[in-house]
Structures are given as structure tokens and as C-alpha cells.
Amino acid sequence: MSLCFVDELKSQPSWLLVLFTLGSLSFLKFLFATLKWVYASFLRPAKNLKKYGSWALVTGPTDGIGKGFAFQLARKGLNLILVGRNPDKLKDVSTSIQSKYSNVQIKNVVVDFSGDIDEGVQKIKETVEGLDVGILINNVGVSYPYARFFHEVDEELLKHLIKVNVEGTTKVTQAVLPGMLKRKKGAIVNIGSGAAIVIPSDPLYAVYAATKAYIDQFSRCLYVEYKKSGIDVQCQVPLYVATKMASIKRSSFWVPSSDSYARAGLRAIGYEPRCTPYWPHSLLWGLIQLLPESAVDSWRLGFCLRIRKRGQLKDSRKNE
Template sequence: MLLCFTMEQFNAQPIWVRLLSVLGFICLLKFSFTLLRWVYVSFFRPGKNLKKYGSWAVVTAPTDGIGKGFTFQLARKGLNLILVGRNPDKLKDVSDTIRAKFGNTQIKNVVVDFSGDLSQGIQQIQEAIEGLDVGILINNVGVSYPYARFFHELDEELLKNLVQINIEAITKVTQALLPGMLKRKKGAIVNIGSGAAIIIPSDPLYAVYAATKAYVDQFSRCLYVEYKNSGIDVQCQVPLYVATKMASIKKSSFFVPSTDGYARAAVRWIGYEPRCTPYWPHSLLWGLLYFVPDSVFDYGRFSFNLKIRRRGQLKDARKKA
């Protein structure tokens, strides 16, 4: 009776009211499904068995920040490591620490400065992976501004490094490892993007950095489509702030994870969505940003970055004094 009475009332309403009611119900269902899916993938979905991709993983820039976090998490999963970085002493320190903690892990160190001769560096990586079952590539190497600045204030060296390291290096490293993955018909490529390019509408005073990370996102998405039927999973991970030297953040917090905290979440997402934000508080912030008008965000972000610029200029002035 209640259902019949409700339907009678519904049918008695004007057509526009009925349409709004149906649309509202559909929106509610969609929101409920999205929320339930977010809860599942954020807290309950198990990570994949990463060893199914291969027994070796390559990590670029593994001696600090997110890259260092990845190396320990991958070693914990039983993978052997090829660590590619520019500082041989730091590479040795990281390798020794991993071996002390995970005694069965095999490690190869490859000294490459991605701001230098890329052709030589890529050749060294190719020689290091020869004959190995490399299943995972973590393209973590990247560089940002020392501090916020207007585009016309970028010096030639910084501009060159932003493009060469953030774009050319990950492109060529990927190109070097893909043939082996295709031959074995399995592999996972993880490119580290940035919320500066994807989540937020703009990042003024970091224009070139944000643009290079937008390239990483589109590059990843295209490769995901190209190779998903070849057994290769390509993914762009999009973190917000993480407590790293590059972000100039020393202390972690609820919304700013430590490098280990981020890496633990990141490893669990490998092989799933082509674009993801693994650390769940970051995905909450991403959702909230959808409700902020672009003009409001642009103004706030510009003001915030201007303050960073002023602090950086004062620091430079003190060094020169």
C-alpha cells in the first residue's frame, strides 16, 4: 500500500518534478557507488603479487624521497633491484642498508646523472638489465624549482634540467625497458607525476615543472592504452605533498605522508588504474578541490607561491651577503 501510495503521489507530480526526482535518485546512486568503491580500493583491495611481473625492478633516483621509499617496499616484496642514481656513495649506502635488512635481495647500482649525457646513461642502464627478468620500472627521477619564480626568471640551466630530467629522461628510460617487457609479455611501469599538473587547476610560479608533469600524465595514459593488451600495466601516480627534500617539507603529517608512508600505499596500487593517487588523504583533498572555483584557487595558489618566492629570494640574498 505504501509503495502504491508513493507511486500515485509521484505520478501526480508535474513532469519536471518527476524528472528532477529521477535525476536526483540517479545522482545519489552514482555517489553511493563512487564512495563504496573509494572505500574498497583505499582500504580493502589487496595489492598485486609484484613478482608475477618479473624478479627485478628498476628504480630511478632511489637514494632520497619517494624513490628511496619505493626501494625498501619493493625489496620487502622480494624483488631484486637495479638502482639508478647520480651519487655512488648514496647508492652504496642505500644498497648496504637494504642488504642488511633483506639479506636475499640482489642489487645492482648504476651511476647515471640524468642532467648529463643521457645517451651514455641509457646505455649503462641497458647493459645493467641485459639478461635479467626486469618486470617493474619506477620512473621516479625528477627535479623542481629551488623555490617559486616567474617564468622569465628561470635560468638556462634550470630550464634545461626541468625538460631533460622530467621529460626526456623518463621517456628514454621507458623506451629502453619496454622491449624486454614486450618480449616476456609482462611488466609494470610506474611514472611519478604530480598534483601540480593534474589535481590543481594551476600552479603559477612553477609553470614549467607543472607542464613537464602534465607530459608525464599524458605519456603514461597513452602507453597504458597502447600496451594494456600486451601484458604491460602503465600507471601515473599523482601524489600531493610528501615530506621530501624536493618539497622542502621536513615533517610528515596526516595530509603530508613520510616517504615510507607514501611508498607503502603506492606499491599496493601498482598494476591497477592508469592514473591514481595512492595515499588516501590525498584523494580526499582531490575530491574537495572539485568544489573550489578555479578563479578562487588560482588567486590563493598564486598568493601562496609568491610568499615562497619572497622567502627564497631572501635566502639567496643572505647567501650572497
């Protein structure tokens, strides 16, 4: 039967054989990608995070994804260094974590990433000195109050976005990395955004999306630079998560809570240099890639224009 099939193929025109070959290769590529996704999403075991070290440092841990990571890391038995700008919120989070995980040690470091970053980074350096900091979660970040055109972005917001999202992540990494190099082990997780990677453009959030594109490229370069030094660097790319920053109060299947995202995020540490840990998000990413960029651009522009309109309406009411 197989010989008859081969003979039948040989009798076909060459262009048809080329099409058959290309189609077979495309199908095999799709099948491999699908199996890889299923394995990574549902079957692949999480790594033992304690192998990186006994301490984890989390920036922006008082709300949203950062808070979710802090609790999940404590659940795994790691001691925590929590870095944020509000000492009262840091104390509240620390108390909540220790009431649930009493054996976990916690150090709070007050750093205003929109202020004197160099002074804050010096505090971080002093805190991590002598500690076995094996995991760094660079979560701190800010976005627009609401969607707006680039010419509507004022000077203060522009500086704030670049300073917190770009300079903050870069300098905290620079402060923690030498200790990891010395111990020849560590994991660095930088929180990116679907606004910079998943969708082809994010109109009316141009500067925010650009800062997150920096995070993605920064992470990829460090992944290559330090892979042979025992340090796993990863950019995690979430889509919408139910947080204050996203202005989403209720979680759903497509929009996880910060805890649900953090649980998925921990399972992904130590693997790909770029990933979308929450599997429904990765499914959406795949679907978006099948659409024409022009169609996604049009949809995204209309979506963001509606956000802008609602934001302007709120501003006008405040000024009345």
C-alpha cells in the same frame, strides 16, 4: 505503499519528475564513487608484484619517494637495479637495503639525467639485458629551487627541468619496455604530481607542472597501448610528501613520509592508470574538486608568492 508513491509521482509536473530523476542519478553516482574509493583505499588487496618479474628498476632511489620505493620493493623480495647520478649515495642506499634484506641482489647504475642521457640509457640497457625486470619506477625528477615567475626561469633551469623530467622518464621507459613486451608482463609506474593534475593550475611552477602533465598523458597513452600485452602502466599522483625536494622535513597525517607513501604506492600497482595511492591525498583531491577553480587559483598563487619571497630572502642572505 510503493504504488501510492508511484501514483504521487505521476501526478507531479514533468519538470519536477526530471529534477527528481537527475537528483537520484547524481546521488547514485556519488554513492558508487564513494564505495569505489573506500574499496580501493582500504579493502582492495595488493597484487603479487613478483608475478611481473624478479627484478625492479628504480630511478632517483637515493632520496625521498624513490628511496622509499627501493626499500619497500626489497621488503617484498624483489632484486633491485638502482639508477642515480651519485655513486656514493647509491652505494650507501644499497648497503642499507642489503643490511636489512640480505637475500636481495642489487645492481647500481650511475646515470646523470641532466647530462648525457643517451650514454646513461645505454648503461641501463646493458644492465637489464637478460634480467627479468618486471617493475619500473620512474621517479627521477627535479623542481624549482623555489617558486618563481616564468620570466625568472633561467635557461639552465629550463633545460634541466625538461631534460630530467621529460626526456629522462621517456628514454628509460623506452629502454626497459622491450624486455617486458618479450616476456608479456610488466608494470611501469611514473611518478606525476598533484601540481599538474589535482589543482587546476600551479602558478610560479609553470614548467615543472607542465612536465608532470606530460608524464600523466604519456602514462595514459602507454596504458592503452600495452594493456593487452600484459603490461600495467600507471601514473601515481602524490600531493605533498616529506622529502628534500618538497622542502618538508616532518611528516604528518596529510604529508606522509616517503616510506609511508611508498607502501601505499606499492598497493596501487597494477590497477588504475592514474591514482593517488595515499588515501588522505585522494580525500584532499576530492575536496579540491568541489571548489571553484578561481578560488583554488587565488589560494595557490598567494601560497606560491610566499614561497618565492622566502626563497629570494635566502638568496639575498647568501649574496651578502
